Amino acid sequence: MEIDDAKGAKPLRLAICVKHVPTCDDIEVDEATGRIRRADAECDINPCDLNAMEMANALKKSVADAGGATIMAFSMGPDGALASLKKCLALGADEAYLLSDRKFAGCDTLGTARVLAHFLKAKGPFDVIFMGEMASDGATGQVGPMTAALLGVPDVISVATISCGERAGQFIVEQHIAEGVRRLLVKSPMVVTVPFGVNQPKLPTLRMQMRANKIAIPVLTASELSADELARLAPKSIVTSTRAIGTHAQAELIEGDAKAIAAKIRELVEGGRQHV
Amino acid sequence: MSEIVVFAPITGQGVLPSTAEVVTAARDICGAGDRVIVVAADDDVARYRDALSFEGVDELVLIRTPDITGANTDALSHAIADALEDRDVSFVLAPASDAARSVMARVAVLMDAGMTAAVKTLEVAGDGDIAQLKTSFGDQAMVSCSLTTRPGIVTLLPGNYDAALLSASGAPSVTERVADGLVSAVEVLADDGGAGNSDDEVLPITAADYVVCVGRGAMTGDNFELAKKYAAKAGAALAGSRPMIDNGWLPFAAQVGESGTVIRPRVALILGVSGAIQFTEGIKGEPLTIAVNTDKDAGISHFAKYLAVADMGDVLKELLSDV
Numbered sequence: 001m002e003i004d005d006a007k008g009a010k011p012l013r014l015a016i017c018v019k020h021v022p023t024c025d026d027i028e029v030d031e032a033t034g035r036i037r038r039a040d041a042e043c044d045i046n047p048c049d050l051n052a053m054e055m056a057n058a059l060k061k062s063v064a065d066a067g068g069a070t071i072m073a074f075s076m077g078p079d080g081a082l083a084s085l086k087k088c089l090a091l092g093a094d095e096a097y098l099l100s101d102r103k104f105a106g107c108d109t110l111g112t113a114r115v116l117a118h119f120l121k122a123k124g125p126f127d128v129i130f131m132g133e134m135a136s137d138g139a140t141g142q143v144g145p146m147t148a149a150l151l152g153v154p155d156v157i158s159v160a161t162i163s164c165g166e167r168a169g170q171f172i173v174e175q176h177i178a179e180g181v182r183r184l185l186v187k188s189p190m191v192v193t194v195p196f197g198v199n200q201p202k203l204p205t206l207r208m209q210m211r212a213n214k215i216a217i218p219v220l221t222a223s224e225l226s227a228d229e230l231a232r233l234a235p236k237s238i239v240t241s242t243r244a245i246g247t248h249a250q251a252e253l254i255e256g257d258a259k260a261i262a263a264k265i266r267e268l269v270e271g272g273r274q275h276v
Numbered sequence: 277m278s279e280i281v282v283f284a285p286i287t288g289q290g291v292l293p294s295t296a297e298v299v300t301a302a303r304d305i306c307g308a309g310d311r312v313i314v315v316a317a318d319d320d321v322a323r324y325r326d327a328l329s330f331e332g333v334d335e336l337v338l339i340r341t342p343d344i345t346g347a348n349t350d351a352l353s354h355a356i357a358d359a360l361e362d363r364d365v366s367f368v369l370a371p372a373s374d375a376a377r378s379v380m381a382r383v384a385v386l387m388d389a390g391m392t393a394a395v396k397t398l399e400v401a402g403d404g405d406i407a408q409l410k411t412s413f414g415d416q417a418m419v420s421c422s423l424t425t426r427p428g429i430v431t432l433l434p435g436n437y438d439a440a441l442l443s444a445s446g447a448p449s450v451t452e453r454v455a456d457g458l459v460s461a462v463e464v465l466a467d468d469g470g471a472g473n474s475d476d477e478v479l480p481i482t483a484a485d486y487v488v489c490v491g492r493g494a495m496t497g498d499n500f501e502l503a504k505k506y507a508a509k510a511g512a513a514l515a516g517s518r519p520m521i522d523n524g525w526l527p528f529a530a531q532v533g534e535s536g537t538v539i540r541p542r543v544a545l546i547l548g549v550s551g552a553i554q555f556t557e558g559i560k561g562e563p564l565t566i567a568v569n570t571d572k573d574a575g576i577s578h579f580a581k582y583l584a585v586a587d588m589g590d591v592l593k594e595l596l597s598d599v
Contacts (some may be wrong), residue, residue, distance in 0.1 A: 146381045178375070184463065
C-alpha cells in the first residue's frame with residue numbers, strides 16, 4: 001500500500017473488518033464431521049468489532065472539519081455476515097463489502113488474512129484499518145497482525161485511542177500493555193486492533209438500521225483472486241477433531257454463615273492451588 | 277533431527293515469565309536428536325542472557341536489534357524470521373501473550389508457516405505429529421489441531437506446564453547476531469510502565485495461580501479495601517470486571533473479560549460479579565471457581581463450581597481473620 005503524504009484537507013480513508021460470530025452459549029458439534037454446527041447457531045457482530053467501529057467513528061468525527069473521512073466495512077463469511085455489515089452501515093460506515101465464496105470456507109487465520117489483504121489492497125489505499133482485537137469464537141487475535149504483515153504495514157494491538165498526529169500520515173496511538181499504557185507515533189497506513197471495553201459502543205437506532213438495511217452490499221468473490229492466491233488459501237492449521245465441553249449447570253451451594261463459608265472457601269482454595 | 281525454537285518476548289519488565297513454561301513444552305515434544313533453541317531479540321538483548329539460560333536448552337540465540345524493541349513488531353518479526361531462515365526448525369513455540377501475538381503472527385506470514393494460537397497443551401501423536409489441544413467458543417469446545425507446515429508456529433497459554441528452571445551454569449552455547457538496518461513505522465513516544473498501577477506491588481493477573489475477581493458488589497462500603505487486603509495476604513492477584521475499571525477502582529490491566537485479558541489461574545474467587553458472558557469469557561483453563569454473591573440466581577451461579585449466597589464483606593472479614 002502507498003503512504004498518502006498529501007497534507008491538507010484530503011479525506012482520511014478508513015476501513016473496518018468485522019466478523020459475524022456465533023453468540024449462543026450452547027454450541028453443538030456435528031458428530032459426523034466433528035465440526036461446530038455454525039449454520040444453526042445464532043450469530044451477531046463480534047463484540048469487540050463494535051469497539052473498533054466506535055473508534056473508527058471517533059477518528060472520523062475528529063477530522064470532520066479537516067477534510068473528513070470515509071469508512072469502508074468488510075466482512076468475510078457466508079450471507080449471514082450481511083447482518084453485521086448492515087450494523088456497521090447503521091453505525092456510520094459509508095460502504096460495505098461482503099467477501100463470500102465457497103472457496104473461502106475452511107480458511108485458517110492466515111488464509112482469512114490473505115483474503116482480507118487482497119480486498120483491502122483492491123479497495124485501498126487506507127490510512128487506518130480497524131479490527132476487533134480477537135473474535136469471540138476462535139480468540140486467536142492473529143488475523144489483524146497477519147493482514148498487516150501481508151500488506152507490508154505496521155500493526156498495533158490492544159489500542160486504547162487513536163488520533164491524528166501533527167503531520168499528515170502520522171497518528172498518535174495509545175496501546176494497552178501489561179505494564180500500563182504505551183504512546184506511539186505510527187506512520188500510516190496501519191492496522192489497529194481494538195479490545196473489548198476500551199470505549200462504549202453506540203448501538204444503532206431503529207431508524208438508522210432501517211436506513212442502512214436499504215443500502216446494497218456488493219459481494220466480492222474468489223473470482224477476483226489469482227490461481228496462485230487461491231492456492232495459498234489452503235489451511236495450514238487444521239482442526240482434526242472437536243468435542244463439546246459440558247459446563248457447570250448450577251454451582252454447588254456453600255451453606256452456613258459467613259464463618260462457615262470462609263472456612264469452606266479456605267479449604268477449597270488451598271486444595272485448588274495445590275492441584276496441578 | 278530438528279530444532280524446536282522457543283521465542284522469548286522481552287517486555288518492559290524483562291523476559292516474559294511464561295517463557296519458562298514454553299521451554300518445558302518444547303522439551304516435552306523433543307524427539308531423539310532434536311534440539312531446543314531459545315531465541316530473543318531486543319535493542320539490549322545481551323542483558324537478558326542469564327534470565328534466558330534455562331535448563332535443558334541446547335542453544336541461546338540473542339539477536340541485537342539496534343533501536344528496535346517489542347513495540348516495533350513490524351521490524352522485530354523480520355529479525356526473527358531472518359534468524360530462523362537457514363535452520364531446520366520444526367516448531368516455533370511462544371507464550372500466548374500480547375507481547376508475542378503480533379510478532380509471531382507476522383513471523384508466520386514471513387515464513388509462510390501455519391500457526392495455531394492460544395493452545396493449552398501439545399501431544400505427540402502416534403504418527404509422530406504434534407497435536408495442539410485448545411478450547412474454542414468460549415471454552416464450550418475442545419479442539420485438536422494439526423499444522424501442515426514445518427516450521428509450524430504455536431503460542432501456548434500460561435498455566436499448563438511447569439516453568440523450566442534457570443540453569444546454574446548458563447546456556448550451553450550462545451549465538452549472537454546483530455540485525456542491522458531494520459526499519460519500523462512505529463516510534464515509541466512514551467512507555468508508561470506504571471500507568472494505572474498504584475504504588476503497591478501488583479501481581480499480574482495473568483501470572484497468578486490464585487485470582488480474586490471483584491465486581492460491582494465491591495463498590496459498597498469497604499468491600500473493595502477488604503478484597504484488596506485479602507488478595508495481598510493470600511498471595512493472590514486482584515482483578516475486576518469491567519465496571520470496576522470503568523469507574524476507576526482498578527487499572528485496565530486488571531480487567532478480566534473479552535478485553536483480551538484472559539486469565540488461567542488454578543483458583544478464582546469471584547466476589548460480587550453478576551457473571552455476564554463478557555466477564556466469564558476472560559476466565560479460561562477450567563480453574564476451580566468459587567463465587568460469593570447475594571443473588572443466588574445471578575449468572576455467575578451457572579459459571580462457578582461453588583457459590584456462597586452471602587455478603588462479600590462479611591465473608592472477606594472472616595477470611596482475613598485467619599489467612
